[in-house]
Amino acid sequence: MKQALQDALDARGYDTLTDVQTAVTDPDLTGKDLLVSAQTGSGKTLGFGLAIAPNLLGEADAFAPADAPLALVIAPTRELAMQVKRELAWLYAKAGAVLASTVGGMDMRDERRALARGAHIVVATPGRLRDHIMRGSIELGNLKAVVLDEADEMLDLGFREDLEFILEQAPTDRQTLLFSATVPAQIAKLAKSYQNDAVRIATTTGEKQHADIDYRALRVSARDGENAIINVLRYYEAPNAIVFCNTRAMVNRLTTRLSNRGFSVVALSGELSQSERTHALQAMRDGRARVCVATDVAARGIDLPNLELVIHAELPTNQDTLLHRSGRTGRAGRKGVSAMIVPPVARRKAERLLGWAKLRADWADAPSAEEVSARDDDRMLADPDWKAEAEVSHQPTIDKLVANFTMEQLAAAYVRLYREKHTAPEELSDLSEPATPRAPFGPSVWFSLEGGRAA
Helix, strand or coil: HHHHHHHHHHHCCCCCHHHHHHHHHHHHHCCCCCCEEECCCCCCCHHHHCCCCHHHHHCCCCCCCCCCCCCCCCCCHHHHHHHHHHHHHHHHHHHHHCCECCCCCCCCHHHHHHHHHCCCEEECCCCHHHHHHHCCCCCCCCCCCEEEHHHHHHHHHHCCHHHHHHHCCCCCCCCCEEEEECCCHEECCCCCCCCCCCEEEEECCCCECCCCCCEEEEEEECCCHHHHHHHHHHHHHHCEEEEEECCCCHHHHHHHHHHHCCCEEEECCCCCCHHHHHHHHHHHHCCCCEEEEEHHHCCCCCCCCCCEEEEEECCCCHHHHHHHHHCCCCCCCCCEEEEEEHHHHHHHHHHHHHHCCCCCCCCECCHHHHHHHHHHHHHHHHHHHHHHHCCCHHHHHHHHHHHHHCCCHHHHHHHHHHCCCCCCCCCCCCCCCCCCCCCCCCCCCCCCCCCCCCC
């Protein structure tokens, strides 16, 4: 490994590489095409950044002045592309790399000027990159490597023609790395058409689910779905949580409900402008909002560093979507929870989805109001403020409280104030109670009515 890259890793505290990073940086695979299936959050961005480095730098320790790009990294969404750019920027900083981006929703003139100044690595979304190629504002003749990140999502979003156009314009002797959470037939076909004897690497298998994600299937009554979501959010009190819905209408409805119940919440759906979407995500990142309600398409490519909880308000349509949703948490070694809300009518569908995805979930009733309150008590007692030294400026007030109130009164006031800061949990139906049987048909009276117009 080049010393500049090793120094960058050391500065970030990377002592060991993840499985996918180790696999793609195998010296025997240097310069070869790779078809890699890896879980979301497995460190693949850093992995492909390291994998293409020998091809880009050659024998040199640093890059020559920037001209036409040496590498393209293509991602499905603007958010993911910008995340990839940030990751590669610190990795290659000491090697003198210049990075540029071409993504939808940004000023194309600014992008053209950045490309004209020169860039070693360009990170792009498919549609915008194709526009630049067709306008002649990017030269691909010097390309040594092309990376397709989350290729399955790009195909799901309808970018096949754009990807094929881009790959056909690139030099045939390039190195091509294709990363995908799953490898369905259409991904295999793309790899066969545009890669040369690609080495297949699978760091995720059907027998081993993501070790850092706790899968939960939560039983609820048919009328308690939204109440259960409130209780799950309160039970875990995650710094960031995302709630997945299948339709825009459900996103809007649930966002309104959670906002009315006191949650700091933002919505992501296809009806938002790019500016509104950016502001919503920034609110999640800087702590102004803690809950994001989103559709699958709108949430693609987003990365929230403190996302510890994923809730499936409505079950996904297939196992790949289940994996993509859940993969938003449990990233970079952090633990996360993926909770499915399962009313009785959806029980068999949930079991099928888990079976197809080869996932094991813990089945339980959704947290009750009592369980949420008990969890609040645990958090209250574990609060580090209990062991903090009193500030000198607070001491007169503390003395007055101790002199005027009993220990029980002070404790009662503290508990009351603590509880008032949090949204009250919802009472859920007891699933263990059998449905009330319908009363038997009793004594009756028959009667008849004549209708119609008299002759």
